[in-house]
Amino acid sequence: MLETEKLGKTYPTGDEALSDVSVRIDGREVVAMIGPSGAGKSTFVRCVNRLVEPTAGSIRLDDTELTALDDDGLRNARRNIGMVFQEYNLVERLTVMENVLSGRLGYVSNWAALRRNFPPDDVERAYELLDLVGLNGMENKRVDELSGGQRQRVGIARAVVQEPKILLADEPTSSLDPETSRDVMELLTDIAEDRDVPVLINIHEVDLAEAYADRILGLHAGELVFDGPASDLTDESKGVIYRGEEPPESAVTDPDWLSGANDDSGSNGESSARNGQDAGSDRLPAED
Ligand SMILES: Nc1ncnc2c1ncn2[C@@H]1O[C@H](COP(=O)(O)OP(=O)(O)OP(=O)(O)O)[C@@H](O)[C@H]1O
Numbered sequence: 001m002l003e004t005e006k007l008g009k010t011y012p013t014g015d016e017a018l019s020d021v022s023v024r025i026d027g028r029e030v031v032a033m034i035g036p037s038g039a040g041k042s043t044f045v046r047c048v049n050r051l052v053e054p055t056a057g058s059i060r061l062d063d064t065e066l067t068a069l070d071d072d073g074l075r076n077a078r079r080n081i082g083m084v085f086q087e088y089n090l091v092e093r094l095t096v097m098e099n100v101l102s103g104r105l106g107y108v109s110n111w112a113a114l115r116r117n118f119p120p121d122d123v124e125r126a127y128e129l130l131d132l133v134g135l136n137g138m139e140n141k142r143v144d145e146l147s148g149g150q151r152q153r154v155g156i157a158r159a160v161v162q163e164p165k166i167l168l169a170d171e172p173t174s175s176l177d178p179e180t181s182r183d184v185m186e187l188l189t190d191i192a193e194d195r196d197v198p199v200l201i202n203i204h205e206v207d208l209a210e211a212y213a214d215r216i217l218g219l220h221a222g223e224l225v226f227d228g229p230a231s232d233l234t235d236e237s238k239g240v241i242y243r244g245e246e247p248p249e250s251a252v253t254d255p256d257w258l259s260g261a262n263d264d265s266g267s268n269g270e271s272s273a274r275n276g277q278d279a280g281s282d283r284l285p286a287e288d
Pocket residue numbers: 011012013015016017035036037038039040041042043044
């Protein structure tokens with residue numbers, strides 16, 4: 001379970017990329033984070049794996065407070081966070097298998113890693129995953145011989161072989177054509193189900209988010225302005241997320257949204273918006 005509470009990030013330049021973002025992601029939920037360019041989506045994902053240091057709030061992964069970790073603690077915690085990147089971040093001159101097994105590096109000694117000497121269980125796990133992502137028989141191909149979609153499948157297998165507690169995907173479809181993008185989204189949703197792991201996908205294509213995610217988080221200018229089931233994403237809520245429009249009067253008078261996106265009521269997960277279970281109204285907080 002990932003839970004952020006009042007997460008904030010102000011870059012040294014003074015850019016406030018995130019402000020008071022409180023979310024809880026659990027189970028085998030597929031959650032899409034959407035919002036216009038500069039809304040803070042990448043910053044959120046990068047704060048969770050501490051590639052970016054948050055400047056306020058907390059981030060918990062199960063019982064571990066991620067913001068408080070020293071280098072060793074962070075190294076251990078990152079084993080539990082699978083990352084899928086827009087540009088795949090693979091080692092091009094290595095094979096598919098070598099790239100997938102690199103996801104196990106956090107579990108083997110430096111010496112074993114240097115000699116690429118992985119335990120048989122890891123190799124077996126990697127083969128299983130290649131099968132799952134549809135790259136059966138391609139283990140010895142060099143990654144630079146693969147298509148974009150195939151590379152992203154390698155990236156996904158590498159993230160999942162870690163056996164993470166959450167899978168974070170930072171714009172995993174941005175470099176892919178529409179059909180391959182759909183395949184990758186389908187694969188991510190299959191993995192959530194198959195591996196019983198929540199998946200958070202930061203994505204530009206709203207239609208893909210609506211089609212594949214159980215739940216949508218909408219960011220605008222660093223604030224969480226929507227948190228609800230994909231089926232609740234209306235044109236009005238898209239206006240709030242993408243154009244910073246005022247939420248409709250009904251959202252302001254509806255007590256439901258008070259317990260929603262930027263909720264101050266604590267972190268016990270009981271608020272409807274945080275557990276993502278309430279199929280009620282869009283949660284559109286009032287503009288300041
Ligand atoms: N390293 C940085 N230094 C200073 N400001 C930054 C840095 N990275 C991001 N920002 C700023 O933080 C805000 C959020 O950026 P972020 O990249 O998280 O948004 P995003 O929603 O992921 O955008 P996109 O969809 O274009 O990738 C923007 O105003 C951006 O200019």
